[in-house]
Amino acid sequence: MRACLFDLDGVLTQTAKVHAAAWKETFDAYLRDRAERTGEAFVPFDAADDYDEYVDGKPRADGTASFLASRGIELPAGSPGDPPDAETVNGLSNRKNEVVQRRIREDGVEVYSSSIAFVEAARAAGLRTAVVSSSANTAEVLRVTGIENLFEARIDGVVARERHLPGKPAPDTFLAGAAALDVAPEHAAVFEDALAGVAAGHAGRFGHVVGVDRVGQADALKEHGADVVVQDLSELLEEA
Ligand SMILES: O=P(O)(O)OC[C@H]1O[C@@H](O)[C@H](O)[C@@H](O)[C@@H]1O
Numbered sequence: 225m226r227a228c229l230f231d232l233d234g235v236l237t238q239t240a241k242v243h244a245a246a247w248k249e250t251f252d253a254y255l256r257d258r259a260e261r262t263g264e265a266f267v268p269f270d271a272a273d274d275y276d277e278y279v280d281g282k283p284r285a286d287g288t289a290s291f292l293a294s295r296g297i298e299l300p301a302g303s304p305g306d307p308p309d310a311e312t313v314n315g316l317s318n319r320k321n322e323v324v325q326r327r328i329r330e331d332g333v334e335v336y337s338s339s340i341a342f343v344e345a346a347r348a349a350g351l352r353t354a355v356v357s358s359s360a361n362t363a364e365v366l367r368v369t370g371i372e373n374l375f376e377a378r379i380d381g382v383v384a385r386e387r388h389l390p391g392k393p394a395p396d397t398f399l400a401g402a403a404a405l406d407v408a409p410e411h412a413a414v415f416e417d418a419l420a421g422v423a424a425g426h427a428g429r430f431g432h433v434v435g436v437d438r439v440g441q442a443d444a445l446k447e448h449g450a451d452v453v454v455q456d457l458s459e460l461l462e463e464a
Pocket residue numbers: 232233240243244279280281282283284287321324357358359360361362381418
């Protein structure tokens with residue numbers, strides 16, 4: 225291996241749970257309101273199962289559309305500039321982004337210190353490093369945690385949109401990360417906690433796909449393409 229490509233939320237920083245909570249706040253308000261209007265039963269968003277299966281790791285609007293489809297709800301896509309109260313996929317996505325940004329601002333963000341130790345050890349061993357995340361808030365999260373200098377390249381939700389790269393589970397953003405480091409995919413390892421993320425690593429034929437299991441989904445991570453599953457990156461340091 226010559227390079228390590230790290231997902232952000234849930235691998236480097238403890239923000240997967242911030243996203244899951246923001247999705248729940250957004251979807252529950254929407255579903256409750258919809259139930260009142262239509263007489264349908266209100267079935268809340270499950271911040272574990274619904275999040276892992278439909279939302280985690282995907283670009284924001286893809287996550288919205290994917291969860292709504294799981295409930296048989298079809299909304300117009302709308303456009304990225306839709307106001308947060310628009311009943312469109314983009315409107316709901318913008319609503320969720322307001323919630324996530326408020327939570328990041330008010331509560332701050334914590335890193336996984338063992339992940340940072342792993343990145344530092346990888347760099348000390350001469351490996352190249354990049355962050356590959358679907359999140360359009362990546363730059364802000366790297367900034368507030370002060371870890372942006374540990375990575376030579378960043379392929380995030382903003383870059384993906386600019387370059388028209390399909391998001392995870394497609395491999396394109398990871399391939400762009402490897403290309404930015406000038407390393408062939410077979411010489412790069414992918415570190416991911418999301419099912420869509422390990423699937424992207426597998427689809428890109430990367431040298432090694434490490435699933436990071438924060439929520440007790442080791443089997444699902446393997447089924448979706450992880451070559452190995454750890455609960456924390458410190459396990460890899462101990463073995464080294
Ligand atoms: O809404 P953002 O910050 O652009 O992030 C998009 C997605 O980014 C992924 O990293 C997270 O796993 C998802 O939960 C999140 O929805």
